[in-house]
Amino acid sequence: MNAVRGIFSDDSRGIQLNRLYRVFGKTVAVRDVTFHVPAGSVFGYIGPNGAGKTTSMRVLATLDLPTFGDAFVDGFSVIHDPELVRRRLGFMPDAFGTYRDVSCAEYLDFFARAYGLVGRQRSQRLDWVTDFTGIRGMRDKPIAGLSKGMKQRLCLGRALIHDPSVLILDEPAAGLDPRARIELRKMIGNLAADAKTVLISSHILTELAEMCDRVGIIEQGQLLATGTVEEIKQAQQHTRELTIRVIEQMPAAEAFLRDEENCESIVVDGALVRFEFHGDVADQARLVTQLVQQGCLIAEVTSHQKSLEDVFLHVTEGLVQ
Numbered sequence: 001m002n003a004v005r006g007i008f009s010d011d012s013r014g015i016q017l018n019r020l021y022r023v024f025g026k027t028v029a030v031r032d033v034t035f036h037v038p039a040g041s042v043f044g045y046i047g048p049n050g051a052g053k054t055t056s057m058r059v060l061a062t063l064d065l066p067t068f069g070d071a072f073v074d075g076f077s078v079i080h081d082p083e084l085v086r087r088r089l090g091f092m093p094d095a096f097g098t099y100r101d102v103s104c105a106e107y108l109d110f111f112a113r114a115y116g117l118v119g120r121q122r123s124q125r126l127d128w129v130t131d132f133t134g135i136r137g138m139r140d141k142p143i144a145g146l147s148k149g150m151k152q153r154l155c156l157g158r159a160l161i162h163d164p165s166v167l168i169l170d171e172p173a174a175g176l177d178p179r180a181r182i183e184l185r186k187m188i189g190n191l192a193a194d195a196k197t198v199l200i201s202s203h204i205l206t207e208l209a210e211m212c213d214r215v216g217i218i219e220q221g222q223l224l225a226t227g228t229v230e231e232i233k234q235a236q237q238h239t240r241e242l243t244i245r246v247i248e249q250m251p252a253a254e255a256f257l258r259d260e261e262n263c264e265s266i267v268v269d270g271a272l273v274r275f276e277f278h279g280d281v282a283d284q285a286r287l288v289t290q291l292v293q294q295g296c297l298i299a300e301v302t303s304h305q306k307s308l309e310d311v312f313l314h315v316t317e318g319l320v321q
């Protein structure tokens with residue numbers, strides 16, 4: 001991206017990682033990662049433990065510097081314009097320190113003051129944040145007494161207090177019960193509807209699939225795939241489990257399939273033959289035609305698509321550095 005410092009264009013708004021590297025000694029935590037999150041969209045950053053998600057997010061939040069490359073928030077570089085980046089960005093870390101003896105209202109008020117909000121502007125913003133995150137009823141509660149879900153809401157409130165255009169949320173759903181996850185999803189949907197740019201990380205593809213416009217899958221510091229969940233699924237659909245009902249000439253069908261390089265793990269069970277097939281839909285159609293040409297009478301073909309979790313496991317292979 002040709003981000004011009006301080007000049008806003010539709011292209012430069014949002015988030016851009018540009019050949020980003022972060023090296024710790026012998027560990028390349030982030031390796032040559034480039035992606036763009038257009039303004040007003042939600043991008044899911046998905047990867048196993050130690051993949052490099054938090055490291056990239058910390059660089060974006062100006063808490064760490066790249067070893068090489070750069071990252072931009074609304075066109076401002078984290079290296080050259082960290083102050084301008086911070087004004088535009090709200091960061092919700094995966095673990096956050098709180099002051100046990102202060103109330104939720106005092107906590108949010110402290111951060112509102114730190115961002116320079118004064119008078120009516122501050123009280124209006126505090127009202128908006130407490131309503132948006134649903135913590136109005138707990139304003140006077142000490143933070144020490146909050147549940148995990150309530151602490152997450154408070155932390156999101158803190159990230160929103162200065163009305164940032166870009167939000168970086170590091171595993172906000174971790175440890176939440178199903179109801180709290182649904183509520184978090186609603187809040188993120190509302191932020192997107194309000195034209196915020198959101199980068200949100202998780203270990204779990206299905207958790208983000210519904211709320212993200214696009215996702216990026218990272219492992220061992222490298223971005224392995226980006227696109228919509230459907231695009232990633234399609235790209236990985238080269239292996240499927242096929243079940244074929246052969247009502248005549250099963251021995252010929254079995255012999256034919258065993259000779260085919262793209263058919264594996266063949267199991268015959270009465271009139272059904274099941275196997276792993278490497279190929280796309282057109283390859284599958286050709287295979288069925290060839291079986292018919294062998295004299296096999298085919299009554300039914302069933303293709304079992306991979307689930308999102310299968311795709312994630314296939315893409316990442318579970319490598320941890």
Ligand SMILES: Nc1ncnc2c1ncn2[C@@H]1O[C@H](COP(=O)(O)OP(=O)(O)OP(=O)(O)O)[C@@H](O)[C@H]1O
Pocket residue numbers: 024027028029047048049050051052053054055056203321
């Ligand atoms: N300050 C540091 N010093 C040394 N190594 C680090 C440091 N921070 C991160 N790493 C290493 O960089 C790699 C990426 O870590 P990172 O925390 O970014 O992964 P992650 O994808 O956020 O993982 P998780 O899902 O477990 O939070 C890991 O191998 C980690 O040990």
